[in-house]
Amino acid sequence: MRSQGNGELIGTSSAIRELIEEIGRIATSDAKVLVTGESGVGKELVATAIHRRSPRASRQLVTVNCAGLPETLLESELFGHVKGSFTGAYRDKIGKLELADGGTIFLDEIGEMTLRMQGMLLRFMETGELQKVGSDRVTTRVNVRVIAATNKSLRDMIIKGSFREDLYYRLNVIHLTVPALRDRREDIPPLIEHFLGQFTRNGHIPKALAPGTMRLLSEYSWPGNVRELENVIERLVVTGRSEAILPEELPMEVRMHSNVSLRPKRERRRTVADDLYKRLTEERESFWAAVYPLYMEREITRGNVRDVVRKGLEEARGNYKIVAKMFNMESRDYKRFLNFLRKHDCQVPFKEYRQ
Ligand SMILES: Nc1ncnc2c1ncn2[C@@H]1O[C@H](COP(=O)(O)OP(=O)(O)OP(=O)(O)O)[C@@H](O)[C@H]1O
Numbered sequence: 415m416r417s418q419g420n421g422e423l424i425g426t427s428s429a430i431r432e433l434i435e436e437i438g439r440i441a442t443s444d445a446k447v448l449v450t451g452e453s454g455v456g457k458e459l460v461a462t463a464i465h466r467r468s469p470r471a472s473r474q475l476v477t478v479n480c481a482g483l484p485e486t487l488l489e490s491e492l493f494g495h496v497k498g499s500f501t502g503a504y505r506d507k508i509g510k511l512e513l514a515d516g517g518t519i520f521l522d523e524i525g526e527m528t529l530r531m532q533g534m535l536l537r538f539m540e541t542g543e544l545q546k547v548g549s550d551r552v553t554t555r556v557n558v559r560v561i562a563a564t565n566k567s568l569r570d571m572i573i574k575g576s577f578r579e580d581l582y583y584r585l586n587v588i589h590l591t592v593p594a595l596r597d598r599r600e601d602i603p604p605l606i607e608h609f610l611g612q613f614t615r616n617g618h619i620p621k622a623l624a625p626g627t628m629r630l631l632s633e634y635s636w637p638g639n640v641r642e643l644e645n646v647i648e649r650l651v652v653t654g655r656s657e658a659i660l661p662e663e664l665p666m667e668v669r670m671h672s673n674v675s676l677r678p679k680r681e682r683r684r685t686v687a688d689d690l691y692k693r694l695t696e697e698r699e700s701f702w703a704a705v706y707p708l709y710m711e712r713e714i715t716r717g718n719v720r721d722v723v724r725k726g727l728e729e730a731r732g733n734y735k736i737v738a739k740m741f742n743m744e745s746r747d748y749k750r751f752l753n754f755l756r757k758h759d760c761q762v763p764f765k766e767y768r769q
């Protein structure tokens with residue numbers, strides 16, 4: 415198993431700050447908690463944080479993954495079994511619920527439990543009584559705080575009849591939802607820093623990010639959430655060739671998927687016309703020096719020139735004389751400017767910019 419860092423939830427977004435506050439508030443109660451959220455968002459970390467901040471912290475936090483075990487094994491895992499109760503049961507075995515006595519049990523992927531197991535869990539939650547597999551009587555009573563997690567919609571499962579509504583209400587006393595990483599992108603830089611620190615502590619050379627790398631990492635959609643980010647950073651630390659992590663070292667999907675459409679519209683890519691316009695108006699270059707030669711050498715198109723003129727007209731409210739001034743031309747060059755535009759079909763009708 416990989417090291418879990420210090421078990422603290424890293425993040426500066428309001429979503430994470432609220433979550434941490436909420437964890438602090440509920441930790442001291444014994445209320446059952448249901449943690450939901452996509453795969454890899456940090457549900458287990460939330461469960462760990464609740465346990466560690468609770469009065470049960472000195473006792474065990476026992477985790478049971480309800481997925482991937484056949485029903486009979488899950489039953490014995492949770493409740494224990496007595497010797498000879500099934501093939502391979504050579505001795506009595508204590509269940510995880512008993513192991514967690516006085517502490518917390520974390521039932522991960524609760525949505526994967528069969529209806530029969532759900533019934534058994536519900537009975538346990540109502541009574542605190544454990545009946546080992548193969549035993550004909552209740553053997554122990556325990557006091558366990560239950561925290562459950564799922565990335566499924568239990569409500570949908572209830573509608574479909576695959577999750578018990580009564581169990582849902584038992585578990586869902588407090589509901590925490592951990593948002594997807596793409597919905598709290600401010601957390602990406604602090605998480606990257608955290609993981610860089612964590613993995614370089616394991617004997618690797620400290621790494622920094624080249625400027626473009628952080629942008630790509632911040633724009634990617636992270637379908638696998640924090641776990642995916644953690645894996646990407648680990649791979650970069652281990653395999654990175656240079657001191658600074660370069661954009662081209664990032665996995666293909668990160669480089670490809672950081673798509674422009676994720677950006678708000680107003681942050682569209684700068685165009686050729688934007689750059690030219692900036693040279694004219696901010697760097698105060700003359701039209702004859704900044705635009706004319708590029709056009710004549712066919713380095714920019716007629717469309718580019720028109721766009722620059724359009725921007726000027728917008729600013730000058732349709733007045734070509736002011737545009738000429740904005741583009742740092744002498745007043746005697748005004749005619750030459752208009753002639754040039756006409757001759758090369760770069761004119762833009764000024765009327766629509768008049769106010
Ligand atoms: N806010 C966070 N700060 C630091 N590490 C985090 C944070 N969120 C998640 N992680 C790390 O990301 C990894 C995945 O988190 P975790 O196992 O808690 O996710 P999960 O929601 O339980 O995922 P799954 O549904 O796939 O089981 C872990 O290694 C965890 O330490």
Ligand SMILES: [Mg+2]
Nearest residue numbers: 454457458522
């Ligand atoms: Mg998990």
